[in-house]
Amino acid sequence: MKAVTFQGLHQPLAFESLPDPEPAADQLVVKIGRCGICGSDLHMTEDPAYGCQHGDVLGHEFAGEVVSTGREVTNLKTGDLVSVMPLASCGACEACRKGEVAWCANFRLQGGGYAEYALTRPNQCVPLPSGLSLADGAIIEPLAVALHGVNLSGLKAGDSVLVLGAGPIGLAVAFWARRLGAAKVAMQDVAEFQRERATDMGADVFVVDPQDPVGSAERALGGKADIVFECAGIPGLIAQAVQQVRPRGTILLLGLCTKPDTFNSFAMLSKEVRLVTSAFFTRDEYVATLAALEAGAAEPRLLVTETISLADTPDVFETLKRRTGQCKVLIAP
Ligand SMILES: [Zn+2]
Ligand SMILES: [Zn+2]
Numbered sequence: 001m002k003a004v005t006f007q008g009l010h011q012p013l014a015f016e017s018l019p020d021p022e023p024a025a026d027q028l029v030v031k032i033g034r035c036g037i038c039g040s041d042l043h044m045t046e047d048p049a050y051g052c053q054h055g056d057v058l059g060h061e062f063a064g065e066v067v068s069t070g071r072e073v074t075n076l077k078t079g080d081l082v083s084v085m086p087l088a089s090c091g092a093c094e095a096c097r098k099g100e101v102a103w104c105a106n107f108r109l110q111g112g113g114y115a116e117y118a119l120t121r122p123n124q125c126v127p128l129p130s131g132l133s134l135a136d137g138a139i140i141e142p143l144a145v146a147l148h149g150v151n152l153s154g155l156k157a158g159d160s161v162l163v164l165g166a167g168p169i170g171l172a173v174a175f176w177a178r179r180l181g182a183a184k185v186a187m188q189d190v191a192e193f194q195r196e197r198a199t200d201m202g203a204d205v206f207v208v209d210p211q212d213p214v215g216s217a218e219r220a221l222g223g224k225a226d227i228v229f230e231c232a233g234i235p236g237l238i239a240q241a242v243q244q245v246r247p248r249g250t251i252l253l254l255g256l257c258t259k260p261d262t263f264n265s266f267a268m269l270s271k272e273v274r275l276v277t278s279a280f281f282t283r284d285e286y287v288a289t290l291a292a293l294e295a296g297a298a299e300p301r302l303l304v305t306e307t308i309s310l311a312d313t314p315d316v317f318e319t320l321k322r323r324t325g326q327c328k329v330l331i332a333p
Helices: 039-044 134-153 168-179 195-201 213-221 237-244 265-269 283-294 299-303 313-321
Strands: 002-005 014-017 028-036 061-069 081-084 117-120 125-127 160-164 184-189 205-208 225-230 245-253 274-277 304-308 328-331
Touching: 002 313, 014 313, 028 081, 028 134, 039 313, 061 117, 061 134, 081 134, 125 283, 134 168, 134 225, 134 245, 134 283, 134 299, 134 304, 134 328, 160 168, 160 213, 160 237, 168 184, 168 195, 168 225, 168 299, 184 213, 195 205, 195 299, 205 213, 213 237, 225 237, 237 245, 237 265, 299 304, 304 313, 313 328
Parallel strands: 160 184, 160 225, 184 205, 225 245, 245 274, 304 328
Antiparallel strands: 002 014, 028 061, 028 117, 028 328, 061 081, 081 125
């Protein structure tokens, strides 16, 4: 099969041929229909913290068609269309039984989506209903990441929300915050290019003011936020969020930042700010995301700005490392 592989830190990905995968007894093979390029994939090729190895196939946001199954797989058959939860786990422990698979002792993030075929396990596959496309199946993962953050934030109807960073996760947070009853959603970024998409996704206001981010967000929101979602992963933004949240409000961290960050804990403590972190999602949240799309939520499709071939992936991937006007790019192998 054709696949795109990791070559080394700071090097372009390579388009090459790999052996076709053969499923073990408890595995199945999915023919990839669509796979999203995630911001964390970009970080993985630049930052040793992620531990990428030569030859790894990235890509954890994918959906496709089941093309072969191991002999122990009974609940899925060839031809089924599935969205793949990229959370590989033992499937038997208490965390797995509760659907909190990211907290399984054997958890790992499964990649493999930048290829024609990928191996996975049946407990990671969620059948795609007939009304949803393979592209829909590929955007469930980032939407579920955002839903998990919104759920952990304790957002209530009527809350005012500030989202820092208008990448796919920030935009998805705006979507969920709006849908779950936030009274006002402001989104803040250092660049203009997602302004229209942000309002289409559910933001009431989009603020770009690198000179005075605190004052401008406060004016846009009519006060300090009940909840600030940090969705950029840039050092300094926690300290900024402390100034932007109301006393006893919540800062929810979704942005991946592998660099040390500093903030003044006195400034945080004197407001009794709640600082909450969020990683991955539960199975229920993945299924709820799919259900929202099936129920007709159309805004998330606006995240997708381009669909590319596998052969073009290494070049496009390089351009995405510099911040571009793109939002979610999907690969159609
Ligand atoms: Zn991702
Ligand atoms: Zn487990």
